[in-house]
Amino acid sequence: xxxxxxxxxxxxxxxxxxxxxxxxxxxxxxxxxxxxxxxxxxxxxxxxxxxxxxxxxxxxxxxxxxxxxxxxxxxxxxxxxxxxxxxxxxxxxxxxxxxxxxxxxxxxxxxxxxxxxxxxxxxxxxxxxxxxxxxxxxxxxxxxxxxxxxxxxxxxxxxxxxx
Amino acid sequence: xxxxxxxxxxxxxxxxxxxxxxxxxxxxxxxxxxxxxxxxxxxxxxxxxxxxxxxxxxxxxxxxxxxxxxxxxxxxxxxxxxxxxxxxxxxxxxxxxxxxxxxxxxxxxxxxxxxxxxxxxxxxxxxxxxxxxxxxxxxxxxxxxxxxxxxxxxxxxxxxxxxxxxxxxxxxxxxxxxxxxxxxxxxxxxxxxxxxxxxxxxxxxxxxxxxxxxxxxxxxxxxxxxxxxxxxxxxxxxxxxxxxxxxxxxxxxxxxxxxxxxxxxxxxxxxxxxxxxxxxxxxxxxxxxxxxxxxxxxxxxxxxxxxxxxxxxxxxxxxxxxxxxxxxxxxxxxxxxxxxxxxxxxxxxxxxxxxxxxxxxxxxxxxxxxxxxxxxxxxxxxxxxxxxxxxxxxxxxxxxxxxxxxxxxxxxxxxxxxxxxxxxxxxxxxxxxxxxxxxxxxxxxxxxxxxxxxxxxxxxxxxxxxxxxxxxxxxxxxxxxxxxxxxxxxxxxxxxxxxxxxxxxxxxxxxxxxxxxxxxxxxxxxxxxxxxxxxxxxxxxxxxxxxxxxxxxxxxxxxxxxxxxxxxxxxxxxxxxxxxxxxxxxxxxxxxxxxxxxxxxxxxxxxxxxxxxxxxxxxxxxxxxxxxxxxxxxxxxxxxxxxxxxxxxxxxxxxxxxxxxxxxxxxxxxxxxxxxxxxxxxxxxxxxxxxxxxxxxxxxxxxxxxxxxxxxxxxxxxxxxxxxxxxxxxxxxxxxxxxxxxxxxxxxxxxxxxxxxxxxxxxxxxxxxxxxxxxxxxxxxxxxxxxxxxxxxxxxxxxxxxxxx
Numbered sequence: 001x002x003x004x005x006x007x008x009x010x011x012x013x014x015x016x017x018x019x020x021x022x023x024x025x026x027x028x029x030x031x032x033x034x035x036x037x038x039x040x041x042x043x044x045x046x047x048x049x050x051x052x053x054x055x056x057x058x059x060x061x062x063x064x065x066x067x068x069x070x071x072x073x074x075x076x077x078x079x080x081x082x083x084x085x086x087x088x089x090x091x092x093x094x095x096x097x098x099x100x101x102x103x104x105x106x107x108x109x110x111x112x113x114x115x116x117x118x119x120x121x122x123x124x125x126x127x128x129x130x131x132x133x134x135x136x137x138x139x140x141x142x143x144x145x146x147x148x149x150x151x152x153x154x155x156x157x158x159x160x161x162x163x
Numbered sequence: 164x165x166x167x168x169x170x171x172x173x174x175x176x177x178x179x180x181x182x183x184x185x186x187x188x189x190x191x192x193x194x195x196x197x198x199x200x201x202x203x204x205x206x207x208x209x210x211x212x213x214x215x216x217x218x219x220x221x222x223x224x225x226x227x228x229x230x231x232x233x234x235x236x237x238x239x240x241x242x243x244x245x246x247x248x249x250x251x252x253x254x255x256x257x258x259x260x261x262x263x264x265x266x267x268x269x270x271x272x273x274x275x276x277x278x279x280x281x282x283x284x285x286x287x288x289x290x291x292x293x294x295x296x297x298x299x300x301x302x303x304x305x306x307x308x309x310x311x312x313x314x315x316x317x318x319x320x321x322x323x324x325x326x327x328x329x330x331x332x333x334x335x336x337x338x339x340x341x342x343x344x345x346x347x348x349x350x351x352x353x354x355x356x357x358x359x360x361x362x363x364x365x366x367x368x369x370x371x372x373x374x375x376x377x378x379x380x381x382x383x384x385x386x387x388x389x390x391x392x393x394x395x396x397x398x399x400x401x402x403x404x405x406x407x408x409x410x411x412x413x414x415x416x417x418x419x420x421x422x423x424x425x426x427x428x429x430x431x432x433x434x435x436x437x438x439x440x441x442x443x444x445x446x447x448x449x450x451x452x453x454x455x456x457x458x459x460x461x462x463x464x465x466x467x468x469x470x471x472x473x474x475x476x477x478x479x480x481x482x483x484x485x486x487x488x489x490x491x492x493x494x495x496x497x498x499x500x501x502x503x504x505x506x507x508x509x510x511x512x513x514x515x516x517x518x519x520x521x522x523x524x525x526x527x528x529x530x531x532x533x534x535x536x537x538x539x540x541x542x543x544x545x546x547x548x549x550x551x552x553x554x555x556x557x558x559x560x561x562x563x564x565x566x567x568x569x570x571x572x573x574x575x576x577x578x579x580x581x582x583x584x585x586x587x588x589x590x591x592x593x594x595x596x597x598x599x600x601x602x603x604x605x606x607x608x609x610x611x612x613x614x615x616x617x618x619x620x621x622x623x624x625x626x627x628x629x630x631x632x633x634x635x636x637x638x639x640x641x642x643x644x645x646x647x648x649x650x651x652x653x654x655x656x657x658x659x660x661x662x663x664x665x666x667x668x669x670x671x672x673x674x675x676x677x678x679x680x681x682x683x684x685x686x687x688x689x690x691x692x693x694x695x696x697x698x699x700x701x702x703x704x705x706x707x708x709x710x711x712x713x714x715x716x717x718x719x720x721x722x723x724x725x726x727x728x729x730x731x732x733x734x735x736x737x738x739x740x741x742x743x744x745x746x747x748x749x750x751x752x753x754x755x756x757x758x759x760x761x762x763x764x765x766x767x768x769x770x771x772x773x774x775x776x777x778x779x780x781x782x783x784x785x786x787x788x789x790x791x792x793x794x795x796x797x798x799x800x801x802x803x804x805x806x807x808x809x810x811x812x813x814x815x816x817x818x819x820x821x822x823x824x825x826x827x828x829x830x831x832x833x834x835x836x837x838x839x840x841x842x843x844x845x846x847x848x849x850x851x852x853x854x855x856x857x858x859x860x861x862x863x864x865x866x867x868x869x870x871x872x873x874x875x876x877x878x879x880x881x882x883x884x885x886x887x888x889x890x891x892x893x894x895x896x897x898x899x900x901x902x903x904x905x906x907x908x909x910x911x912x913x914x915x916x917x918x919x920x921x922x923x924x925x926x927x928x929x930x931x932x933x934x935x936x937x938x939x940x941x942x943x944x945x946x947x948x949x950x951x952x953x954x955x956x957x958x959x960x961x962x963x964x965x966x967x968x
Binding site for chain 2: 003022024025032033036037038039040041042043044045046048049051078079080083087089093094096097098099100102103104105106107108109112127130131132134135136137138139140141142143144145146147148149
């Protein structure tokens with residue numbers, strides 16, 4: 001049995017990648033195993049935990065529920081792509097460090113993707129709006145509190161920088 | 164967030180400091196076991212039993228072997244003949260346990276066949292082609308049925324399903340029951356849940372044939388892991404090289420992964436290729452062997468009209484599932500705090516560990532203490548309700564007083580320190596308890612179901628695993644040491660080496676902070692690395708809330724040895740006694756003569772290059788190791804089962820305000836305050852984070868999470884669609900109020916905190932729920948207190964009322 005494949009072109013973190021992939025390859029396995037971008041994590045493989053969240057054309061999606069071929073012609077941003085220039089931390093990433101909005105780090109890429117998408121649409125969210133925005137991402141370490149603190153800190157720092 | 168400066172007067176300990184670990188995680192540069200990719204790596208898929216109890220008649224793997232990419236199909240028959248059974252915590256040698264079942268299966272989900280292929284997808288495709296012919300056998304899933312002599316036996320060779328059963332009596336229990344003015348009894352039930360990390364188990368092994376070394380990368384938190392693997396594989400332990408530098412994506416007790424790792428090790432050696440098993444979530448839930456305690460508590464309490472508890476009796480029946488690892492020992496830890504934070508002079512404790520045809524139990528955060536705390540706090544609330552006494556006042560009357568420490572409890576452990584009344588007062592003040600009472604009354608007047616819970620619970624920490632000899636006389640474990648190696652290199656930079664992996668606890672931050680404190684050097688420049696098991700000093704892994712105490716203490720001990728050497732070098736070169744010297748920021752000068760000085764760089768250079776300038780007899784270089792025995796450890800239990808089990812006792816108060824929607828049974832945790840005393844906090848942000856995370860686990864265990872089984876032994880909650888993990892919308896905002904009663908037993912006064920929040924959370928939530936239910940005459944003493952369970956309780960009187968009408 002020959003595995004059916006298809007040639008796809010996906011822009012990941014600004015770089016175009018052309019690959020021949022099995023049609024059943026999930027997007028998260030494409031990112032992790034093919035492109036070796038291991039910042040995106042796999043938690044449940046059935047679309048609940050949110051650990052595999054990436055941005056697809058700017059919107060958060062579950063990369064475990066998408067096939068790589070579905071990303072053909074689209075732009076994907078992973079946690080590695082959230083960094084500022086030269087791999088420096090973004091304000092959001094830096095705020096997660098300042099508020100210690102993580103422990104084991106496993107859900108963190110998904111949390112960053114979800115809160116990055118939130119702040120893009122709503123630069124000054126309330127705590128409740130942050131909780132709603134990350135409610136599709138499960139964390140077992142933090143009880144979410146310091147994650148909420150981190151996102152609010154990032155929002156205030158970003159608005160302060162804009163003023 | 165924490166204060167910029169240390170509230171304890173330390174330089175770095177207790178002050179707000181960013182962690183060492185966070186930057187790599189927020190930039191996607193963590194390195195978890197699944198991120199390690201080796202050339203030629205093969206992948207494993209599992210064929211699991213659909214039956215909870217069956218005989219394996221035959222296995223036909225012909226089609227699987229012929230499938231694309233398949234390298235090997237391994238059955239239990241082949242594997243079990245070449246390895247030894249896994250370690251068991253109690254004396255039950257006939258309860259054999261292997262990675263793959265042989266002849267019979269004992270739970271639905273048990274691994275039967277392993278398929279190895281070029282890719283994970285090919286392995287899974289081929290696994291579906293394996294045909295196993297089973298003969299279904301009777302099963303036992305109810306633990307009360309399982310302890311009967313005529314029950315179906317999970318391991319017939321063992322003779323019965325009971326793994327451990329003993330009745331401990333400490334103090335004059337029967338006399339106290341006879342004399343007391345009142346007695347109450349009830350049953351509490353702790354449902355089977357677990358901490359369920361977001362990362363599943365991952366194990367990767369590579370056999371280095373040239374050096375005859377097995378290299379292992381695994382997501383584990385397991386004491387004596389390399390030795391257990393080596394013993395089962397019949398290999399010398401010095402042929403196992405476990406790489407502790409992988410990041411572990413959460414554990415909270417459960418990441419034991421011994422059978423997973425054993426399987427890939429055997430396959431890697433057999434096939435001469437690296438082999439990885441990456442568990443998917445379904446596999447993790449049914450066959451990962453990580454379910455938590457599953458207990459029936461029968462509680463009896465004797466007390467007087469003034470609310471003073473005279474004695475209690477606790478019978479705890481724990482369903483450990485089909486096999487035993489360390490799980491029966493989870494009934495042992497509560498011995499260390501068997502009277503809770505209360506002055507109860509007489510206690511009877513009857514732990515019973517029983518096997519059923521269910522997924523095996525493994526260690527879960529708190530190692531059995533949280534369920535026990537839940538049962539104890541339900542007891543205290545029932546006593547108060549019986550007497551019509553305020554529940555807080557009842558606790559105040561029974562709590563051990565600050566001036567009574569160190570306090571010896573009936574089961575032989577001495578609590579190190581505490582100020583329970585002060586923490587309780589602080590928590591109530593932070594919650595504005597009078598306003599909370601008013602809020603509850605207003606809600607009730609408006610017809611809503613509102614309740615307040617207050618729990619006062621202990622977190623035993625830094626343990627020496629004394630439950631091992633207590634539950635197995637053949638086991639004489641009296642130490643549970645941990646260690647640290649510290650080096651100052653020729654260039655003067657400092658490195659700490661630890662011998663275990665981390666799963667989010669921030670051990671690099673811990674060690675660097677401690678080293679910075681002792682050396683008076685900035686922790687941000689101090690490197691902390693995880694050794695592998697062949698170059699590590701002994702460690703017992705971060706179990707039992709122990710690393711702040713044990714690793715922190717070991718790091719401090721090693722640093723002090725180096726500092727002493729620096730002082731000796733300075734004394735020798737400055738021509739004065741060490742006692743006449745002053746150490747400041749790594750530089751050493753003669754007291755009162757700051758010009759007579761040797762700088763850090765000069766001292767380091769002497770140690771590394773100038774042997775002629777060193778004191779006679781001192782070894783060159785600047786390195787020290789320190790292996791620390793658990794404070795108060797070192798003794799075996801007495802004949803009646805008294806033992807000093809844990810050295811340090813953290814304390815937490817939970818104040819919870821809940822309203823329950825009567826139409827849906829949904830509880831809404833509207834206010835949550837934790838008063839917490841774990842002594843000196845080395846990094847407050849880490850402690851607060853773990854406490855909030857513990858509360859979240861508590862919310863899950865109390866209200867949502869359960870590995871339900873059907874009466875036929877089938878797991879009914881095997882995905883995140885039906886095993887409900889609380890999200891940011893279920894976990895409330897949490898206010899933490901700190902208090903510090905330093906431990907007299909530890910280096911800086913620190914106690915453990917890794918189980919904080921979880922140990923008092925379910926108890927506090929249960930107290931709040933029951934307070935909310937009281938006006939409708941309902942009560943609940945089981946977890947999870949699901950929406951359905953609460954709705955049913957609320958509806959019952961309504962339905963009865965409608966029928967009466």
